[in-house]
Amino acid sequence: MLTIIISFALGLLISYIYIKTHSKGSYSQNFTLTLIMIPCIIAVMILLIGSDIARAFSLAGAFSIIRFRSAPGDPKDISYIFFAMAAGLACGVGLFAYAVLFTVFLCAFMVILKKINFGAMKTPYKVLKVVVPENLDYEREFEDIFNKYTVSHELQKVKTTDLGTLYELVYLVNLYYGTKEKEFIDALRCRNGNLNIVLGMKAESEYNSL
Numbered sequence: 001m002l003t004i005i006i007s008f009a010l011g012l013l014i015s016y017i018y019i020k021t022h023s024k025g026s027y028s029q030n031f032t033l034t035l036i037m038i039p040c041i042i043a044v045m046i047l048l049i050g051s052d053i054a055r056a057f058s059l060a061g062a063f064s065i066i067r068f069r070s071a072p073g074d075p076k077d078i079s080y081i082f083f084a085m086a087a088g089l090a091c092g093v094g095l096f097a098y099a100v101l102f103t104v105f106l107c108a109f110m111v112i113l114k115k116i117n118f119g120a121m122k123t124p125y126k127v128l129k130v131v132v133p134e135n136l137d138y139e140r141e142f143e144d145i146f147n148k149y150t151v152s153h154e155l156q157k158v159k160t161t162d163l164g165t166l167y168e169l170v171y172l173v174n175l176y177y178g179t180k181e182k183e184f185i186d187a188l189r190c191r192n193g194n195l196n197i198v199l200g201m202k203a204e205s206e207y208n209s210l
Contacts, residue, residue, distance in 0.1 A: 007039040007091040010103045017107040018080050021114040039088035046092025127200035128171040132192045141191050149184045150175055
């Protein structure tokens, strides 16, 4: 009972830290519940195996027939699964103090790394998506606007839409310091016939998601 209670508490802490450090704004409730369950399950498995080699092989054979149908997720999610497994293993072998210290310290480190935004890619580029009619020479039409408002620009992707009557252009642009995005967008609207324009405000290259 002590093993189950401690492993459950550690799983709850790991799940809570995962929620607080999640960077995408939304997360799966099923995954957070899984993080709570994993330490308990692993701890009970270790208790059942003990030092019995036959039980260990039997359990390994039983788990080998399980097919995990979930697609591989974010690397951070996978690391949290190993985190929960490690906590469960420590509880299963009776090293409760090590399990608590390991979990608390690693959770604290994750919170600190989240606070300082460690590893975030900082770049002056923004993502620009422009929709133009099929008869517009997009390679030359916007050149003077880009020269006026941007330090540099690069066309990353072109695709047709609306049965080929429109083109979607995706650029990476580095605006001059102090440039007003509204003026830049208004200048583009005058050239593309007032069709859709999207300027990503995040300082990251996310043109693949547009």
